[in-house]
Structures are given as structure tokens and as C-alpha cells.
Amino acid sequence: MSAAAQLPTANSKMERPALPRFTLGHLWALTVLVGIFAFVNTHPLRPHDFWWHLKIGQQIVATGAIPTVDTFSLTQAGAPYTYWVFWLMESAFYLLYRQGGPALIILAQSLLITLAYGLVLWNAQQRAQSWRIAALVTLGAVALGIPDWNVRPQVIAFPLAALLLAAIQTYRRRPRWWLLLCFPLCIWVWANSHGTFPIGFVVMFLWLADESWQLLHTHLVKATERPAPPWGPLVALLASAGACLLTPQGYGIFGYVVQMGGDPRIQHLVPEWAPPTFATPGGTLFLLAVLGSAAVLALSPRRPNLYQLGTFLGFAFLGLHTSRGSIWFGLVMAPILAEHLAQISEKASERKSEKASERVGRQTLQNWLNALLAGLLLVGAVLSLPWFKASLPLPPLKAGVISAETPVAATRFLLREKPPGPLFHELAYGSYLIWAAAPEYRVFVDTRIELYPLEIWKDYLAISQANGDWEAELAGYGVQTLMLSRVKQPALIEAARQSTEWGIIYEDEQTVIFTGK
Secondary structure (H helix, E strand, O other): OOHHHHOOOHHHHHHOOOOOOOOHHHHHHHHHHHHHHHHHHOOOEOOOOHHHHHHHHHHHHHHOOOOOEOOOEOOOOOOEOOHHHOHHHHHHHHHHHHHHHHHHHHHHHHHHHHHHHHHHHHHHHHHHOOHHHHHHHHHHHHHHHHHHOOOOHHHHHHHHHHHHHHHHHHHHHOOOHHHHHHHHHHHHHHHOOOOOOHHHHHHHHHHHHHHHHHHHHHHHHOOOOOOOOOHHHHHHHHHHHHHOOOOOOOOHHHHHHHHHHOOHHHHHHOHHHOOOOOOOHHHHHHHHHHHHHHHHHHHOOOOOOHHHHHHHHHHHHHHHHOHHHHHHHHHHHHHHHHHHHHHHOOHHHHHHHHHHHHHOHHHHHHHHHHHHHHHHHHHHHHHOOHHHHHHOOOOHHHOOOEOOOOOHHHHHHHHHHOOOOOEEEOOOHHHHHHHHHOOOOOEOOOOOHHHOOHHHHHHHHHHHOOOOOHHHHHHHOOOOEEEEEOOOOHHHHHHHHHOOOEEEEEEOOOEEEEEEO
């Protein structure tokens, strides 16, 4: 070998990268994901749904059986209840709680939600070939989803749905049969964890419809070609339908979904099930998102295909029917919007500009700065972990691992002083009371909305507002102790203060407890 061949040239030196390329687009994407992770990590456990699911998980793990009737309430004891819909996530909640308490539950919640939007972001990037556009549409999906980020079994549905969407996109780009395993596996976990699993079937059906339409169109336009049948989506659908048999109720689980969707108690008593309106921030955001999405699809140089149009129309309808559909609209539309936004913004020139910013040597400093900022973001993610929360300067609503609205101290007082039951309490308190005070105190109502007849809900609302002869209503249920929320039941607290029949035995910033004199 000659000496000249051994000497490094100027060109060879220039070709050796000093640092793996980390662009500003990558930094945008990382900022969105770290922001999600930190936000959820610093959000305390709220009392509404989590605690009663935790109690059922404890029973399932202890007995190896899923309960079938209510054993926690004063008003519906012995009534059948569909605990089997959530059994897998309830068991997981309890096992996590047993190992690491509420902090580990919050970390698991953070990881699941970050995974969901990470998959959405990756899917969007694959369609748009732009990390910036992917980060932008993911941020929009996040804004629509935040109201549904409380800890409850539904959280597992978000990464499962995002995984199905990513699998569909990956399979359409390059069919691989092993990708089809994702569909029955995801549906099995989903159907044993939460009743939103039909959403998975909706996206698979839209995929099948689009593939079938393309097959028909190709056959009609190019009669000489014989395109392959849409085996992929068909196999995914059939295998997923079979997976539903591997649930405690088999196909009976679909009956539960239909029943819940038409239950008037759910529709009228739970604000998050009401249709969105411009009167609320969440409703305004969703309605603007629908209008904005329609504009993007209309302005895009690329015509939306049947899958994309069906997704837009189907999930817009879901979101217009119930506010709980907003999060699903964001999750399914983000990758589609990324593709069309890239078309509108002239995707080819954007890719050139991003590559140009990485090409020349003077950008090495920017590359290092991006990596440094990424490192700082990751440090921030670590500092946001629930175990470090007490050291962070958080606002009162974010303080603590368990939210201040959870009646922890008041329940501890109940168990220590043991005032006489039965107990009347604020709705959200019921979930925590099931976890911490059963069987000593049975709940009047709780967030298992569909368990209680409408008559009981009417009584609960009338008593909570101190309407009519509220004391006679309480006497009819034999209630001897009131555990009331200062925020949700101020009228009843004031009426009980004025009454000669009730006396205060406990109060703190959130809760007042009365007992009959």
C-alpha cells in the first residue's frame, strides 16, 4: 500500500460524522413526548374512578374469581354488575399498587399515555416524512385527549389503538403476515380491559373497505390486472373477532357496549358523555378541530382515500355524539392530517430544507446544541417522576400524589371514630370509600353510574342540593352520618349547619362530616 493511500484526505475527514444527526425536528418530537410524560407524572390520582377499580382488582387477585354482584353499596347491595369488562386492568392496577403504591400507578399511567402518543407521532412522521409536522399534529391530539387522562382502565385502550393504526399503516406499506398478529392480541387485551374495544374493529373495517374499493376500482379501470384480494384486513378482522370469545362473557361483551351506549343515566348524569358545545373549552377545541381537519382534507393536493374519509366522518360523528369521543378523533386523525399537511406545505421542499440544515459543517454546533437540549429534556423527565414530586414547585391542583379532593383524612377519621352508619356522601367520595372503608361503611352512590336506578340518582341530587324535605329523604334511607364536599355540596352543608338534627364532628379544607344528634 502506498504512503499516499494511507494518508487521510480532506474529503475523508469531512465525511466522518462528529455526532449522530439530531435535528431541530427531532427536538420538537422529543419535546412533545417529554411534555406528555412530565404532565402525567405530575398529575395526582383523582378519586372518581380509580379506587373502586383498585378494590375489585384486589378481590380478583385474592380470590382468583371476578365478582358478579355489588357488595359495596347501601342502595344496590346484591345487584349484578359487569366487573368482568375491566378485570384485566383492575388486576394490573392492584398488582402495581401492591408493589409501589400510588406513585407506581402514576408512572405506569405516564408510560402508557406517552407510548400511545409516541406511536401516533411515529405514524405521523412516516406519513409526512417530517418530524415537525408529526410533532404539531401530535400536539393537537394531546390537546383533545387531556380531559381523558385520569387513571382508569380506559388508559390501556390508547396505546392499543395507536398500535393498531401503526400496524395498518406499516402493513399497507409493506405487507408482512406477522404484523397481523397485532390485531387479535391487541383486541384480546382491550376487550378484557375496557368497553371501548369496538373502536379497534371500526378502524379494521375501514381498512377492509378501502382495500376492497381499491380492488374494485383497479379491476374496473385496469381489466387486464388481477390485484390480490384484501386478505390482510380480512384476516385481522376475523382473528380479532375470535379473540373476543376469549373474554369472560364471550360475544356477550358486545351487548354490554350497546347497553352502555344507550343508557340514559350515563347520557344525562355524566358531563363527559354529553355532546360537545362551544360553551365549554373542551367542546370548543373539538369543534374547531373538526372544522380544521375538514379544511386540511379539502385543501390537500392529494385526494383523501376511503379509509381517511371514513375515519374523519366516523370519529367526528363519535365526538359530536359524546365528548368522550374527542380523544379518539385526535388519535386517529393525527397521522392522516400529517400526510395532508405535508402535501399542503410542499413536502419535498421541506425535506430538502431539513436535509440542508444537517449537511454542512457549520451545522455541527447546532447538532451539539440540539443534543444538549435533548439531554436537558430527559433530565426534566426524570425529575418529574412521582417520587420527586414533593420537591417541585407545583400549583395546588397538581400537588401531591393523591389529589386533595380525595377524602383521605376524612375517611381515616371515619374508621378511627366510627360514627354510626348508614353514610351519605358526595359522589366521587364513593370510589375512595369503597377502597378504604369497605365493608365498615357502604356507599350511597359512586361512579358506577349504571349500577344505580334513576330514582336513586334523583334522590341523591335532591339531597345534595338540600331541595325539598331532604331530611325526610335521608331518614328514608336510614342515614345517620353525612360526609360532604365543600365544593360540590355547599347548599347541603349550610342546610345541615342550620338544622337542629345534625352536628359537625369533623371538617377540613375539603370535607365536612355531620352526624345525627
